Amino acid sequence: MSAAAAASEAIEITPELAAEHGLSADEYALILKIMGREPNITELGVFSAMWSEHCSYKSSKVWLKTLPTEGPQVICGPGENAGVVDIGEGLAAIFKIESHNHPSFIEPYQGAATGVGGILRDVFTMGARPVANMNALRFGSPDHPKTRHLVSGVVAGIGGYGNCIGVPTVGGETEFDPAYNGNILVNAMTVGIADAGRIFYSAAGGPGNPVIYVGSKTGRDGIHGATMASAEFDQDSEEKRPTVQVGDPFTEKLLLEACLELMATDAIVAIQDMGAAGLTSSGVEMASKGGVGVELELDLVPMREEGMTPYELMLSESQERMLIVLKPGREDEARAIFEKWELDFAVIGRVTDTGRLVLKFHGETVGDIEVAPLVDNAPEYDRPWEPTPKSAIIDTDDVAAPNDPMDALKRIVGSPNMASRRWIWEQYDHMVMADTNQRPGGDSAVVRIHGTDRALAITTDSTPRYCLADPEEGGKQAVAEAWRNLTAVGATPLAVTNNLNFGNPEKPRIMGQIAGAVTGMGAACRALDFPVVSGNVSLYNETSGEAILPTPVIGGLGLIDDLDRTTAVAIPREGLNLVLVGKTKGWLGSSLYLREIESRADGAPPPVDLAAERRNGDFVRGLIQAGRVAACHDLSDGGLAVAAAEMAMAGGIGADLVDTPEGLALHGWLFGEDQARYLIAAEDGAAIVAEAQAAGVPAAVVGQTGGDALTVGKTHTISIHELRRCHEEWLPSFMARP
Amino acid sequence: MKAKVHVTLKAGVLDPQGKAIGHALESLGFEGVGDVRQGKFIELDLDETDPDKARARIGEMCEKLLANTVIENYSIDLEG
Amino acid sequence: MKAKVHVTLKAGVLDPQGKAIGHALESLGFEGVGDVRQGKFIELDLDETDPDKARARIGEMCEKLLANTVIENYSIDLEG
Amino acid sequence: MKTAVIVFPGSNCDRDAAVALEAAFGTRPAMVWHRDNELPDLDLILLPGGFSYGDYLRSGAMASQSPVLRAVKEQADKGVLVLGICNGFQVLTESGLLPGVLMRNANLKFVCRDVDLVVDSTASPFMRGYATGQQVTVPVAHHDGNYFADDATLNRLEGDGRVAFRYAAHDNPNGSARDIAGILNERGNVLGMMPHPERAVDPKLCGIDGKAMFTGLVEALVPTIMEG
Numbered sequence A: 001m002s003a004a005a006a007a008s009e010a011i012e013i014t015p016e017l018a019a020e021h022g023l024s025a026d027e028y029a030l031i032l033k034i035m036g037r038e039p040n041i042t043e044l045g046v047f048s049a050m051w052s053e054h055c056s057y058k059s060s061k062v063w064l065k066t067l068p069t070e071g072p073q074v075i076c077g078p079g080e081n082a083g084v085v086d087i088g089e090g091l092a093a094i095f096k097i098e099s100h101n102h103p104s105f106i107e108p109y110q111g112a113a114t115g116v117g118g119i120l121r122d123v124f125t126m127g128a129r130p131v132a133n134m135n136a137l138r139f140g141s142p143d144h145p146k147t148r149h150l151v152s153g154v155v156a157g158i159g160g161y162g163n164c165i166g167v168p169t170v171g172g173e174t175e176f177d178p179a180y181n182g183n184i185l186v187n188a189m190t191v192g193i194a195d196a197g198r199i200f201y202s203a204a205g206g207p208g209n210p211v212i213y214v215g216s217k218t219g220r221d222g223i224h225g226a227t228m229a230s231a232e233f234d235q236d237s238e239e240k241r242p243t244v245q246v247g248d249p250f251t252e253k254l255l256l257e258a259c260l261e262l263m264a265t266d267a268i269v270a271i272q273d274m275g276a277a278g279l280t281s282s283g284v285e286m287a288s289k290g291g292v293g294v295e296l297e298l299d300l301v302p303m304r305e306e307g308m309t310p311y312e313l314m315l316s317e318s319q320e321r322m323l324i325v326l327k328p329g330r331e332d333e334a335r336a337i338f339e340k341w342e343l344d345f346a347v348i349g350r351v352t353d354t355g356r357l358v359l360k361f362h363g364e365t366v367g368d369i370e371v372a373p374l375v376d377n378a379p380e381y382d383r384p385w386e387p388t389p390k391s392a393i394i395d396t397d398d399v400a401a402p403n404d405p406m407d408a409l410k411r412i413v414g415s416p417n418m419a420s421r422r423w424i425w426e427q428y429d430h431m432v433m434a435d436t437n438q439r440p441g442g443d444s445a446v447v448r449i450h451g452t453d454r455a456l457a458i459t460t461d462s463t464p465r466y467c468l469a470d471p472e473e474g475g476k477q478a479v480a481e482a483w484r485n486l487t488a489v490g491a492t493p494l495a496v497t498n499n500l501n502f503g504n505p506e507k508p509r510i511m512g513q514i515a516g517a518v519t520g521m522g523a524a525c526r527a528l529d530f531p532v533v534s535g536n537v538s539l540y541n542e543t544s545g546e547a548i549l550p551t552p553v554i555g556g557l558g559l560i561d562d563l564d565r566t567t568a569v570a571i572p573r574e575g576l577n578l579v580l581v582g583k584t585k586g587w588l589g590s591s592l593y594l595r596e597i598e599s600r601a602d603g604a605p606p607p608v609d610l611a612a613e614r615r616n617g618d619f620v621r622g623l624i625q626a627g628r629v630a631a632c633h634d635l636s637d638g639g640l641a642v643a644a645a646e647m648a649m650a651g652g653i654g655a656d657l658v659d660t661p662e663g664l665a666l667h668g669w670l671f672g673e674d675q676a677r678y679l680i681a682a683e684d685g686a687a688i689v690a691e692a693q694a695a696g697v698p699a700a701v702v703g704q705t706g707g708d709a710l711t712v713g714k715t716h717t718i719s720i721h722e723l724r725r726c727h728e729e730w731l732p733s734f735m736a737r738p
Numbered sequence B, C: 001m002k003a004k005v006h007v008t009l010k011a012g013v014l015d016p017q018g019k020a021i022g023h024a025l026e027s028l029g030f031e032g033v034g035d036v037r038q039g040k041f042i043e044l045d046l047d048e049t050d051p052d053k054a055r056a057r058i059g060e061m062c063e064k065l066l067a068n069t070v071i072e073n074y075s076i077d078l079e080g
Numbered sequence D: 001m002k003t004a005v006i007v008f009p010g011s012n013c014d015r016d017a018a019v020a021l022e023a024a025f026g027t028r029p030a031m032v033w034h035r036d037n038e039l040p041d042l043d044l045i046l047l048p049g050g051f052s053y054g055d056y057l058r059s060g061a062m063a064s065q066s067p068v069l070r071a072v073k074e075q076a077d078k079g080v081l082v083l084g085i086c087n088g089f090q091v092l093t094e095s096g097l098l099p100g101v102l103m104r105n106a107n108l109k110f111v112c113r114d115v116d117l118v119v120d121s122t123a124s125p126f127m128r129g130y131a132t133g134q135q136v137t138v139p140v141a142h143h144d145g146n147y148f149a150d151d152a153t154l155n156r157l158e159g160d161g162r163v164a165f166r167y168a169a170h171d172n173p174n175g176s177a178r179d180i181a182g183i184l185n186e187r188g189n190v191l192g193m194m195p196h197p198e199r200a201v202d203p204k205l206c207g208i209d210g211k212a213m214f215t216g217l218v219e220a221l222v223p224t225i226m227e228g
């Protein structure tokens, strides 16, 4: 027996060691029962990884099951590396969102970079060429001493990876709130396009088939949770090993091209990227999905460091690696492709019919686990939860009206959460691949389907302050806003991916947020025919007992059938009617106005009327697709005034808005955040209003485009120049501070 | 006083740059090249004339800015 | 044989990185920092055991790849 | 009309370049892998943008040492047109086909945005579609686009009319010396530029101000072929 194997055998397995691996006493007892003996350290590592919250979804699974996942457009829903939807003409879009929150807090550049690398692999492992990246970011207060460093590192890391691999980063969102001071959120999303008839799945099959390892070599990257245990392995460990993984986008680019080249042949039976828990989760999942066994010879794994143990090899999270099951006899063909791309290639095992994961090391068996119970008996908890108490509804009349509404507008568009994100997106190559039709800054990114006149629309959305006040309405709102953003560019919404970012699920209060948000999301997805096809869950985002805001991020995907029939937010010319679609009550609870102008963060968030969302959205989309809309923007943070200001700033053409309608307060009219609303610029405003009425959709002409200022009721006015100055100034000057 | 700072990746941390340089040297026909690691080399002019103080000051600069201590080590040489 | 290569910018060549580091140090409150220059530090493992041959070989690597001799100088240290 | 796009490991604007060439010339360019050490007879070679070899060590450095670059140099010496865009420009300076170097952007950040360019010299086949002094808008996307050369070289470039494009005053995105965005070799058959004309050939994307470069090249090359 080799020294390393002997060393790993020699480690005594105790309940404490199991606890250090994050396994509860009950979970360890279950492991003993499944194994029928004490596991060795490698086996314990495999169980601990597979049963971690990250891999097993043990706290969220019961809730995730309630989400709608089907529809005629869905080719593959949750359960694979990414979701797959039909986009017509023989093509499929493959997409998913994933979090890299904790690593990005520890080392923002590499954490964010490897997050992008990971989600890209999830998409191309299914046979798609990635065509767009998105990122949803949450940082702590701008006043917190770490914030600037984290923003600059995360943005540079996302750009560093995406720019190098050559996939455009076309959008996302960024917010600041003190609740993220100790736990930032970095959620990365990738969309790819594949031939609908050539999707690759992860179920291994065909006993005897070779299992190959391709990509980068394996090092001791990211072997966390278990650092204590592994520290005992090497007496000569010179320094505490960093758990941070370093991304290598260049190698990933080669891996992407090599995988797509191999996928163009028919040599692949199954393929799976090595993400979290590396070889463990990829090997186990491929075996489990295929109902087969897998035998791996770990000493054949290409290694970057000397003396690696089976335990380390199974748990390493080295990046830029893939596991592939080939048809028999196709090894040489595959090897030639990976060698051409200067990547490592090794046959490291084979598929078996035993249903067991067998690990060998220099001929010795160092692990032997039955796959079915390892996966099927993974713990699943229906954790106790408390519903979030309802917040009081705030009456607009109880909120002081602004002295100068244009000054309030200026402060809002220049506030940390509304200021332009140009400083960020200019660091991302958002045009590479030469198909970006709508760049960052609009409602949705629009990316042409290469070689066609059709396009994908992509957005990410979440309004955590609403979710905190009312998780269920907040969950609905996140989905509705994503759907609205797709609609606003003229896209037909297809499906969503989602990233559930929450605190500690063992606290009933937090579990109540999860339950509420998922319930709301499910209701909205059902009502809007917007099924969930993939996603990710990130829990325990807490520091010293302080949880983040509940942040369910929705990544929405839509389809544009004709690029000539799409709209953007910019007002393109003078003399257009501005039509407000949707009902305005002047809802100020949990609004940005309340937060920025009144320094209050209370009140029930705006309710989401899903039937109205659907009706209003379908109406607007119909107009856009009929070519009757010159510009369109959905109303969200900051309400009508902010939407109009953004349209004016984007187009460089101003607008005159009518006076506050009868029965509304000025600040409710301008800044209320009632849902299901759009502001559109069109030639034939009166006709549109008439058609809307006939369709049961509230609509009114609320202004005209023209001039170089935004004016309300002829009395309040602000120049576009001044708006832009406030809007563009904050982020660059914040980042330039020492 | 002049100072030279070396910033290098900690052992075990992947060095994509070094790896690529190694590959490139190989394909240029240089044989027998083993591991290649790339680091940074920073030269500073300092007003400070007391070596101990200078060293402490530069150590602080490394911790704060010059090195990413999560994945990098640094070393300081003083001159003159 | 291990070798250490320093690649530095020639005098008179603009050094945006060095300049930015200098600025950043200043705004972090470090006073009395003069010129800052950033270079590269490359560590190589070589099969070669003869120091003269090793040095010649690495010189060639620098000329061909490791340094851009239009703007950079290099120096080679051999170890053990 | 024979054109080729050189593909290095890590090139990522190779497809975009091929699309622009095909749209202009009506024929598909040959895609040549970096390890090929021979090139067919060509009229135009395009070195595309991207991150050849990850831009590790120095942008363009490793690509400039690849086997195919020797062949590109031979063709350039024979007068074949060579266009290097972004990373391609970096490869051209690293390989000595163009003078100077492209250093890290002055603010150290990657920059992706539209920039206004001024056409400085039209005295080359690449620039036929443009007029001297014309202002055009073309996107940039790079981390190392800060052009540097000694004063003598800069004076020579300017004196010989070898500056093809400059960034418009106050729109220099990277700190380049004398606002230089693109330069020619002495003979005028090699152009390197940081902005991406191949991204600006479609009104639905980044405008069409890059198109004149490709249509100009077609005009420049087609008579040559007929004479030949």
Ligand SMILES: Nc1ncnc2c1ncn2[C@@H]1O[C@H](COP(=O)(O)OP(=O)(O)O)[C@@H](O)[C@H]1O
Pocket: A054, A055, A064, A067, A077, A078, A079, A080, A081, A082, A083, A096, A098, A122, A275, A276, A498, A499, A500, A532, A533, A534, A535, A536, A537
């Ligand atoms: N919030 C969610 N909603 C729907 N599906 C989810 C969610 N979270 C995770 N999933 C699905 O669970 C599966 C496992 O996710 P994950 O472990 O992140 O995959 P991978 O290992 O490929 O990154 C995927 O199919 C993913 O889409």
Ligand SMILES: [Mg+2]
Pocket: A081, A121, A122, A273, A275
């Ligand atoms: Mg995966």
